[in-house]
Amino acid sequence: MKNPTLRGIDLVKRFGGVVALDGVNIEVPPRSVVMLIGPNGSGKTTLINVVSGYYLPDRGMVFLNGREITRLEPHERFGLGLVRTFQIPEPFKKLTVLENILLAARSHPGESAFKVIFRRSWRQYEEEIIEKAFRILELLNIDHIWDTRAYQLSGGQLKLLEIGRALMSDPMLLLMDEPVAGVNPVLAHNIMEHIVRLRDNLGISFLIVEHRLDIVLDYVDKVYAMHRGKIIAEGGPKRVIENPLVAEAYLGG
Amino acid sequence: MLPVTVLIDSLLYGNLITLMAIGLTLTYLTLKIPNFAHGDLAMVGVYSAYTVAVFLNINPYTLLPIAFLMGGLSALGTYILVYRPLFRKGASIVVMMVASIAVDIVIRSILQIYADIMSSTFNVYSRGFLFKDFSLNIYEVRLPGVLVISSLTVLAIIVSLYLFLSKTRFGIAMRAAIENPWLASSLGINVELVYGISWFIAGGITGLAGVFLPFRIPTNPDLGWLMLLSVFAASILGGLESLFGAIAGGYVVGFSEILGIYVLSSPPFGISTAYRPAIPFTILIITLLLAPRGITSVEWNKIATRLRRNV
Amino acid sequence: MFDIIRIVVDFAAFYAIYLMLSVSLELEYGETGISNFGKAMFFAAGAFTAGALVIRLAGPIAGLIISESELKLRSVYYSTLVSRYFAAHPGVALAILFLMLILGALFGAVLGYLASYPAIRLREDYLGITLIAASELVRVIGRNYDPLIGGTLGTAVPDPFAWLMGRQREIVVSTFMMIIALTSFIVTASLSRSPFGRLLRAVRDSETAAEALGKDVVKVRMKSLMIGSAIAGAAGVLYAFYMGFVHADDFNPIKTFIVWVMVIIGGSGNIWGAAIGTFVYLLIDRGIALVKHQFTLPFDINYVSYAVLGTLLVAVLMFRPEGLLPEKPLSTIPRKILKMRVKAQK
Numbered sequence: 072m073k074n075p076t077l078r079g080i081d082l083v084k085r086f087g088g089v090v091a092l093d094g095v096n097i098e099v100p101p102r103s104v105v106m107l108i109g110p111n112g113s114g115k116t117t118l119i120n121v122v123s124g125y126y127l128p129d130r131g132m133v134f135l136n137g138r139e140i141t142r143l144e145p146h147e148r149f150g151l152g153l154v155r156t157f158q159i160p161e162p163f164k165k166l167t168v169l170e171n172i173l174l175a176a177r178s179h180p181g182e183s184a185f186k187v188i189f190r191r192s193w194r195q196y197e198e199e200i201i202e203k204a205f206r207i208l209e210l211l212n213i214d215h216i217w218d219t220r221a222y223q224l225s226g227g228q229l230k231l232l233e234i235g236r237a238l239m240s241d242p243m244l245l246l247m248d249e250p251v252a253g254v255n256p257v258l259a260h261n262i263m264e265h266i267v268r269l270r271d272n273l274g275i276s277f278l279i280v281e282h283r284l285d286i287v288l289d290y291v292d293k294v295y296a297m298h299r300g301k302i303i304a305e306g307g308p309k310r311v312i313e314n315p316l317v318a319e320a321y322l323g324g
Numbered sequence: 325m326l327p328v329t330v331l332i333d334s335l336l337y338g339n340l341i342t343l344m345a346i347g348l349t350l351t352y353l354t355l356k357i358p359n360f361a362h363g364d365l366a367m368v369g370v371y372s373a374y375t376v377a378v379f380l381n382i383n384p385y386t387l388l389p390i391a392f393l394m395g396g397l398s399a400l401g402t403y404i405l406v407y408r409p410l411f412r413k414g415a416s417i418v419v420m421m422v423a424s425i426a427v428d429i430v431i432r433s434i435l436q437i438y439a440d441i442m443s444s445t446f447n448v449y450s451r452g453f454l455f456k457d458f459s460l461n462i463y464e465v466r467l468p469g470v471l472v473i474s475s476l477t478v479l480a481i482i483v484s485l486y487l488f489l490s491k492t493r494f495g496i497a498m499r500a501a502i503e504n505p506w507l508a509s510s511l512g513i514n515v516e517l518v519y520g521i522s523w524f525i526a527g528g529i530t531g532l533a534g535v536f537l538p539f540r541i542p543t544n545p546d547l548g549w550l551m552l553l554s555v556f557a558a559s560i561l562g563g564l565e566s567l568f569g570a571i572a573g574g575y576v577v578g579f580s581e582i583l584g585i586y587v588l589s590s591p592p593f594g595i596s597t598a599y600r601p602a603i604p605f606t607i608l609i610i611t612l613l614l615a616p617r618g619i620t621s622v623e624w625n626k627i628a629t630r631l632r633r634n635v
Numbered sequence: 636m637f638d639i640i641r642i643v644v645d646f647a648a649f650y651a652i653y654l655m656l657s658v659s660l661e662l663e664y665g666e667t668g669i670s671n672f673g674k675a676m677f678f679a680a681g682a683f684t685a686g687a688l689v690i691r692l693a694g695p696i697a698g699l700i701i702s703e704s705e706l707k708l709r710s711v712y713y714s715t716l717v718s719r720y721f722a723a724h725p726g727v728a729l730a731i732l733f734l735m736l737i738l739g740a741l742f743g744a745v746l747g748y749l750a751s752y753p754a755i756r757l758r759e760d761y762l763g764i765t766l767i768a769a770s771e772l773v774r775v776i777g778r779n780y781d782p783l784i785g786g787t788l789g790t791a792v793p794d795p796f797a798w799l800m801g802r803q804r805e806i807v808v809s810t811f812m813m814i815i816a817l818t819s820f821i822v823t824a825s826l827s828r829s830p831f832g833r834l835l836r837a838v839r840d841s842e843t844a845a846e847a848l849g850k851d852v853v854k855v856r857m858k859s860l861m862i863g864s865a866i867a868g869a870a871g872v873l874y875a876f877y878m879g880f881v882h883a884d885d886f887n888p889i890k891t892f893i894v895w896v897m898v899i900i901g902g903s904g905n906i907w908g909a910a911i912g913t914f915v916y917l918l919i920d921r922g923i924a925l926v927k928h929q930f931t932l933p934f935d936i937n938y939v940s941y942a943v944l945g946t947l948l949v950a951v952l953m954f955r956p957e958g959l960l961p962e963k964p965l966s967t968i969p970r971k972i973l974k975m976r977v978k979a980q981k
Contacts, residue, residue: 123847149849161844163837165904167964169973173830174837175848181830181967182850184858193830197967205976217977220964221840240848358760406949415952417760418670422899423952425892430945433938440934553768560764598779605772612765613753 074137076101076244076276077122077153082131084117091117092128093300097278099244102270104277104290106308109297110321115280116158118297119246122278123155124148135244152243156236156250158280160229162221169217171232172204173197175239200239207235210265212258227253234262238269244276251283259283263290288312296320330586332471336540338578339474343533344551345558345570345577346481350526351399352564353502354519355411357420361402361428362530363548363555367435369395369531370543377455378448384455385473388532395531396524402427403523408516428549435545452542470539477536478571481529485567498522554581554604560611577604640802642925647809648877650917651816655870657897657909658823659863664895665903665962666827667859668839670759673750673766674894676773677864679886680746681739681871683777686784686881688738689793693717693731707785714791714879722797732795735872736815743868744861751857767888777883789882792875812873819866824906826862828965835859836904889941896948902958911959919944 077099084092091114099105107115120126122133124145133141135151143151154175163171179200180186181193208214211231216224221232230253237245251259267290269275281287288294294311296304298320304311311317348362369391377384406423415423442450458469489495501508501518509515537543558577562569585600587593656678663669690713694701697720701713721728753765777784784790796808826832837845838855845852875881893916901912923940930936951958966973 125843125846144851145846146849146851149847154849155847157844157847161841161847163840163844165840165962166833166836170833170836170964170966174833174845174850177849179830182834184826184831184862187826187829187831190829197830201968201973201976214977217973218964218970236844236848358764406953409953413953413956415956417758418664418763419952419956421670421672421760421763422895423949425888425895426945426948426952428945429889429892430942430949433942433945436938437934437942440938444933553771556764556768560761596779599775602772602775605768605775608768609753609765609772612757612761616757616761 073101074134075099076103076136077278078134079118079122080132080134082118082121082133083129084114084121084126085129090300092121092131095131095297095300095302097295097302099276099278100293101276102274103292104266104270104279105293105295106287106291107278107280107295107297108282108284108311108317113297113320114300115297116248117300119155119248119278119280123153123246149240152241153246154237154240154242154244155246156233156248158248158252160226160233162224162229162232164222165220167218167220168208168213168224168232168235169201169204171221172207172235172239173200175236176200176203177241204235204239207238210238211235211262227255230254231258238265242275244278247277247279247281249281250279251281251286256286259286263287266290284312326583326586328465330583332468333540334579334582335575336468336471336474336536336578337582338575339471339478340533340536341551341554341558341578342478342571342574343474343481343536344530344555345562345574346485346567347399347526347528347530347533348555348559349562349564349567349570350522350529352559354522355407355420357407357417357424358556358564359407360421360424360552361431363550363552364428364431364435365395365399365527365530365548366534366537366551367543367545367548368398368431368527369534370537371435371438371534371545372531373535374453374538374543375442384535384538385469388477388535391531391535392528393531395534396526396528398431399527399530400520400524402431403520408519432545432549439545451544453538454540454542455538457539468539470536474536477532481532482571494518494521550601553601553608557604557608557611560608560616563617577607580604580607641805642921644805644809646917646921648812649921650913651809651812652870652874652877653894653897653913653917654816654910655819655866655873656894657901657913658820658906659866659870660894660898661903661906661909662823662827662835662866663859663863665898665905665909666832666835666839667856668759669754669856669860670763671750671754671766671860671863672763672888672891672895673770674867675886675888675890676766676770677743677746677750677867678871678874678890679770679773679777679883680742680864681868681873682875682881682886683784683871683883684739684742684868685735685792685872685875686790689731689735690714690717690790692734693720693727693793696720696727703782706790707781707788710785710788710790714793717793718797721793721795725798728795728798732876735876736869739868739872740865741868743871744865746868747860747862747864748857750864751853751860754860755853755856767891770886770888770891774883774886777886784881784883786883789880792879792881794879795876808877812877815869815873819869820906820910823862823866827906829967832965833967893944896944898958899948900951900958902960902962904962905958905960908958908960908962915959916944919947 075098079095079097082092082095095118109115121128124143132139135153140148181197186192205214208217213228213231234250251262266277288308291308294308295302296311296317303316303320304314344366351359372394373384373387373391376387376390406427410420410423439450442448460467460472489499497513498518501513501515505515537547554577558573559570561573561576581600581603584603585597588595589597656674660671660674663671691701694713694717697717699716750766754762757765779786796804799807834850834855838852842852897912897916898909900915902908920940927936
């Protein structure tokens with residue numbers, strides 16, 4: 072049997088007395104878009120942080136394509152193809168939009184302090200990724216602000232920049248924390264369509280945390296619902312949404 | 325057997341470092357920046373007391389209030405002129421630190437110029453001066469007056485700070501403003517006023533410490549800067565955010581400097597006493613690397629768990 | 636009244652040394668965001684290298700028997716003899732000079748590597764305090780451990796340009812120093828506008844995001860500190876040779892602070908800012924030094940110079956925090972080409 076792209080087993084994370092994750096099991100199959108829903112404080116962002124290496128879990132294990140990655144540093148996980156975005160955008164403030172995107176390119180020879188001396192060794196790669204970066208900017212409709220510095224962007228533009236960096240990084244699995252919150256509906260649909268295209272054409276898997284079910288639900292293959300640090304329902308979008316436990320969690324808070 | 329004088333010196337030096345560390349911690353609590361101009365406040369205190377003592381020919385101990393006032397006013401002045409405006413503009417920690425080094429250089433240069441004028445124009449011995457002291461004899465042990473007075477001062481400061489911060493309305497408001505400035509200001513507390521007063525008190529306490537210095541150490545305008553890293557070592561040992569931590573840290577540093585160099589300079593080590601400044605630097609570096617939140621912050625439980633897991 | 640050539644030549648020498656220091660801090664703080672408050676220590680690493688090694692190394696070549704026990708008291712004497720040998724053997728003198736530059740840079744880099752241990756673990760303020768303390772620790776050791784650089788007496792450093800005389804020598808020395816400084820400037824500037832420089836800035840702006848994009852933040856900061864410290868070490872070697880003497884107390888925190896003043900006045904994040912800031916600082920500092928003999932004041936005018944610089948720095952931080960030359964976006968590919976690319980799509 073083929074390994075799932077991502078598998079989290081029995082993940083537990085406590086903060087002081089608060090149990091943010093309470094034995095979570097999760098699986099993202101290859102070539103799929105999986106969505107994670109749940110009311111505020113249910114542990115979604117904590118789960119993303121554990122999977123991406125920003126928190127060490129108190130218990131449990133994380134596997135990427137069958138390889139255990141529970142204790143790897145975030146940048147090491149990136150090297151294996153696991154990339155994330157942030158709920159509150161984390162731009163490189165003083166750098167331009169284009170530079171922000173370029174930084175997501177994989178294994179740039181020009182980023183080595185030694186190789187960078189020999190301009191010829193990285194110039195061509197740099198031109199290639201600039202071309203690629205512009206294509207991503209065009210897709211997200213922010214190519215006109217390529218030369219603007221990130222601290223001058225609006226909230227929505229920052230969100231798109233965050234997604235742009237993720238797309239630039241050729242991931243195998245992309246964890247996205249609220250990618251379309253605060254983005255206008257037309258663009259939000261464009262982004263989701265592009266995500267589906269990436270899944271179909273490049274075989275990328277997605278784990279998406281999002282509150283805007285109205286927009287996202289149509290595009291996803293599988294949904295996990297969380298409440299108080301536990302998975303309370305999983306399966307096809309329709310099934311999970313109609314699960315009475317889920318409705319109760321949202322209403323009861 | 326340790327000579328009693330080493331213990332007396334350690335305690336005295338501990339008193340001085342503690343007073344200055346209380347001040348440093350108090351200012352750190354407000355804006356959360358390490359103030360590199362802190363040592364100079366003690367020098368402002370000592371030079372103002374010295375000036376009055378020389379011209380009116382009176383006992384320096386009676387001038388402690390003047391040192392408090394001048395130290396406090398200088399601290400308040402730098403807060404209003406430099407730190408508050410920068411803080412309002414949202415300057416980064418590094419920018420604030422650089423600014424505080426600039427303030428240190430300015431205050432020190434002014435004191436140097438002042439000392440130059442004192443000696444060239446008024447013929448007053450202005451560098452390397454010492455104060456005359458009295459002494460008490462108790463059970464054949466000769467206690468220097470400065471030890472008695474400085475110990476009483478530390479005790480008085482600790483008690484009054486404790487009463488002020490826990491029993492008075494203003495003290496409680498001050499703690500609130502330090503704990504959570506945003507919440508405090510929404511409760512109607514004037515946070516900037518509270519911070520200003522904290523700076524005044526901190527500068528005052530440090531100014532007091534200054535007056536005790538010339539009873540033991542030949543004093544010149546650079547002395548405050550030279551002692552600063554010892555004071556930082558004390559505050560950081562105490563976690564930088566706890567007044568009582570600063571007191572504990574002050575005595576640890578005081579004793580390890582004086583007692584430490586006494587032990588290290590006698591056989592079998594025989595190290596030169598000139599290495600004494602290396603002791604607080606080493607304490608500082610080791611604390612920051614091993615337990616940057618101070619000794620009280622070490623998570624012993626976690627270390628134990630990790631050890632168990634590795635075994 | 637003033638010997639203009641002499642003033643210019645002396646200014647150029649100091650400019651070369653401080654340019655290297657400010658460029659190195661620009662790289663570390665301006666680009667990478669590391670609050671290096673221990674610059675004097677890395678500068679000292681180079682100066683101590685030259686101070687400790689030149690006589691010991693060149694002495695035997697010159698046929699001198701150097702007695703370790705007498706070195707402390709007679710360093711000036713030995714140094715004169717070595718200089719005399721250098722006067723007759725320019726090749727050896729230059730070889731020693733370059734060897735010292737390499738060793739100074741190497742020791743600087745090693746210290747930078749050690750300093751990166753706290754630099755990747757501590758918040759900026761704690762790091763600043765740690766590096767100041769470390770820098771003072773190095774100074775106290777240099778001052779008291781006699782075999783290093785003669786302890787409290789300091790040590791003389793032979794003159795590698797002793798084969799030249801008078802004015803000619805002064806000009807060659809300053810030109811040589813400027814060439815080394817400009818080389819460091821060009822290397823740093825080209826690093827700064829490369830993908831590597833972009834990476835440094837990314838780490839400065841958001842460590843979290845850099846980690847998420849696969850950047851090894853720990854390594855990046857380490858590299859930046861090592862490169863910066865190597866440049867500072869080489870500057871220390873030049874300083875030791877130029878002054879002809881090394882004393883530990885010369886490497887006090889004020890030296891560090893001066894470099895910070897230069898970088899902040901010039902504009903951190905912009906390498907040209909470091910060049911301008913260094914120039915402005917030295918202009919004020921040397922200017923005051925030149926005119927100070929014209930006045931009789933009841934106090935030492937050097938203190939006025941420090942007070943003015945401190946005040947100036949606070950004023951810059953308050954009213955023009957971005958400095959004289961603010962940071963600008965740098966691109967690896969000329970911006971014109973990029974702009975054409977955007978237009979072509981429209």
